Amino acid sequence: xxxxxxxxxxxxxxxxxxxxxxxxxxxxxxxxxxxxxxxxxxxxxxxxxxxxxxxxxxxxxxxxxxxxxxxxxxxxxxxxxxxxxxxxxxxxxxxxxxxxxxxxxxxxxxxxxxxxxxxxxxxxxxxxxxxxxxxxxxxxxxxxxxxxxxxxxxxxxxxxxxxxxxxxxxxxxxxxxxxxxxxxxxxxxxxxxxxxxxxxxxxxxxxxxxxxxxxxxxxxxxxxxxxxxxxxxxxxxxxxxxxxxxxxxxxxxxx
Amino acid sequence: xxxxxxxxxxxxxxxxxxxxxxxxxxxxxxxxxxxxxxxxxxxxxxxxxxxxxxxxxxxxxxxxxxxxxxxxxxxxxxxxxxxxxxxxxxxxxxxxxxxxxxxxxxxxxxxxxxxxxxxxxxxxxxxxxxxxxxxxxxxxxxxxxxxxxxxxxxxxxxxxxxxxxxxxxxxxxxxxxxxxxxxxxxxxxxxxxxxxxxxxxxxxxxxxxxxxxxxxxxxxxxxxxxxxxxxxxxxxxxxxxxxxxxxxxxxxxxxxxxxxxxxxxxxxxxxxxxxxxxxxxxxxxxxxxxxxxxxxxxxxxxxxxxxxxxxxxxxxxxxxxxxxxxxxxxxxxxxxxxxxxxxxxxxxxxxxxxxxxxxxxxxxxxxxxxxxxxxxxxxxxxxxxxxxxxxxxxxxxxxxxxxxxxxxxxxxxxxxxxxxxxxxxxxxxxxxxxxxxxxxxxxxxxxxxxxxxxxxxxxxxxxxxxxxxxxxxxxxxxxxxxxx
Numbered sequence: 001x002x003x004x005x006x007x008x009x010x011x012x013x014x015x016x017x018x019x020x021x022x023x024x025x026x027x028x029x030x031x032x033x034x035x036x037x038x039x040x041x042x043x044x045x046x047x048x049x050x051x052x053x054x055x056x057x058x059x060x061x062x063x064x065x066x067x068x069x070x071x072x073x074x075x076x077x078x079x080x081x082x083x084x085x086x087x088x089x090x091x092x093x094x095x096x097x098x099x100x101x102x103x104x105x106x107x108x109x110x111x112x113x114x115x116x117x118x119x120x121x122x123x124x125x126x127x128x129x130x131x132x133x134x135x136x137x138x139x140x141x142x143x144x145x146x147x148x149x150x151x152x153x154x155x156x157x158x159x160x161x162x163x164x165x166x167x168x169x170x171x172x173x174x175x176x177x178x179x180x181x182x183x184x185x186x187x188x189x190x191x192x193x194x195x196x197x198x199x200x201x202x203x204x205x206x207x208x209x210x211x212x213x214x215x216x217x218x219x220x221x222x223x224x225x226x227x228x229x230x231x232x233x234x235x236x237x238x239x240x241x242x243x244x245x246x247x248x249x250x251x252x253x254x255x
Numbered sequence: 256x257x258x259x260x261x262x263x264x265x266x267x268x269x270x271x272x273x274x275x276x277x278x279x280x281x282x283x284x285x286x287x288x289x290x291x292x293x294x295x296x297x298x299x300x301x302x303x304x305x306x307x308x309x310x311x312x313x314x315x316x317x318x319x320x321x322x323x324x325x326x327x328x329x330x331x332x333x334x335x336x337x338x339x340x341x342x343x344x345x346x347x348x349x350x351x352x353x354x355x356x357x358x359x360x361x362x363x364x365x366x367x368x369x370x371x372x373x374x375x376x377x378x379x380x381x382x383x384x385x386x387x388x389x390x391x392x393x394x395x396x397x398x399x400x401x402x403x404x405x406x407x408x409x410x411x412x413x414x415x416x417x418x419x420x421x422x423x424x425x426x427x428x429x430x431x432x433x434x435x436x437x438x439x440x441x442x443x444x445x446x447x448x449x450x451x452x453x454x455x456x457x458x459x460x461x462x463x464x465x466x467x468x469x470x471x472x473x474x475x476x477x478x479x480x481x482x483x484x485x486x487x488x489x490x491x492x493x494x495x496x497x498x499x500x501x502x503x504x505x506x507x508x509x510x511x512x513x514x515x516x517x518x519x520x521x522x523x524x525x526x527x528x529x530x531x532x533x534x535x536x537x538x539x540x541x542x543x544x545x546x547x548x549x550x551x552x553x554x555x556x557x558x559x560x561x562x563x564x565x566x567x568x569x570x571x572x573x574x575x576x577x578x579x580x581x582x583x584x585x586x587x588x589x590x591x592x593x594x595x596x597x598x599x600x601x602x603x604x605x606x607x608x609x610x611x612x613x614x615x616x617x618x619x620x621x622x623x624x625x626x627x628x629x630x631x632x633x634x635x636x637x638x639x640x641x642x643x644x645x646x647x648x649x650x651x652x653x654x655x656x657x658x659x660x661x662x663x664x665x666x667x668x669x670x671x672x673x674x675x676x677x678x679x680x681x682x683x684x685x686x687x688x689x690x691x692x693x694x695x696x697x698x699x700x701x702x703x704x705x706x707x708x709x710x711x712x713x714x715x716x717x718x719x720x721x722x723x724x725x726x727x728x729x730x731x732x733x734x735x736x737x738x739x
Contacts, residue, residue, distance in 0.1 A: 015594075016592070017592070019398075033493055034493070034564075035493070035564050035593065036564070037593070040592075040594070073568070191546035191547070191590070192589065192591055193586055193587065193588050194579050194589075197575075
């Protein structure tokens, strides 16, 4: 292999530092006029691909995003970080509720078209926290997967991956082509510097619609209700253990 | 004029002028303990109150008073005035001009426990709070109602609004919100004899006679003690952006700053600069991430606040493209997320903390015309050239022509100090500038104030001081030196 072709997925989400407001109809959160940015884990995915290119492990990076018109900005950010070209699957009216299975199906079609050796996605989006797209995509493609990657090493068509799991760290190796999801500790994403931002303006972004791709993106899940978590009540300080036990009994926590 | 040109000599000088006050007695201490309760009158573990933030000056106060209300402050001052006991009002003790710590054994009047927010009109954004409220706390509280604070500075986690007002603090947002006194709707002040001046209001406009409260803003606690404040808060921005440029020359920085104000217009929220000594200190000592590949002699940072992300982004991109096309910068970044905004701005906000461990920071805060700033720094460098172990770092609010110069030397470098002072004050005055843009006079510059502020201005200040504090008990030898 004289350099891998890498497909990276990124999503435009509400900036993680912004305070979220629940919509009055309780069917979602307010997005109008709210600052959006690239999903943080996707930044790690883009950064990893760019590093692979710098090490000459990768020869081409394609960044793809499914989203509204403004997702173009997210793609431009990835191009400014070092991706070579972009694909914008622009969602039409009524397609805004794009769920992980639909995204995976779209990406499966992109894989068919672009024939990458490796797909890197962020492990989950911070708006729905699904952590499903990578796994579903691997299933649809019948490709091996390495999720929650915090270390990625390539040699001769084999990827050595360190995964962050509940019990600690797990080392696996997968044969390419494969799907990988990036975790926070995979790398420190670079800032987009001005010369690269200027260069990125000249890089190509191919636009297509869901209809062009020919995928059914009808949502299978319906959000019933979105509420704020209950307000945390102030705690009670007690002078000693006997009072503590009394209070716990009072509240029914102790028999 | 007194020959107190250096810090060491100022201290001795000020202490020698302290002779004529009463000495604190155990009867005084008992009086305060019964007035304020045990937690309100401290006689032990007073290091925090006696030592300034820079760690360069230590007083010898034996008593720290911590009232909880304006009435208690009034009782304290009435007593001290009658007893002729000098006091030093203190907030968060983050001042940089030796203005909020005792010179000798003055009683410290700490406003720490007066930290309540008493009212907030969330329609217009008028907040009322006690003077000891920490600025960050006001920001957090107001944030719940989508309001923000009209000033922002590196010490906001510790400084109090009373301190901000009495020193007329400047900070990062003057290009956007103007100077602090413009946001003050009302004040409550206690005079030296205990009289309570109540000018608390939420009215935006009020031209009813002399605006007395303005005297105390910037009065550094020498004309009265601010105990409560009513402030107008701006709405919190929905869209926050940041750009940083690496520049080869200082002229580039000045040009970018002028362009920023013109092109970013109403969304501009900060125009700052720093040199590479500052950048290296925060990156090395505080482990903050550096966003570009190479280092440059100077950096310019602009921050924007707006209500419409798309609109702001467009303005920002036009501005950045222009700067790049005109060759004013060698490199730069646009922060792509709030996280990047925070981390990059932190490089500027934490300079004082980053430089601190490098040695004793003899620091100066001066205003000079933008085109003379670089010249001034070079002049100072030339004065300390002979010492290998002395560094000169500069940074500041370039948008306000306000430059902070730190001369970093081993502790106790009296010779270095003599080379810089009073030279720097004379040079700044020659250039038509101010020897203190925002940090105030304190006791650090009291002896050199006459270099920069001519008669009869100084005499008028003395008249006011004499009228409002005839016994001279309020923060003596701060701003004005006591007459022999």
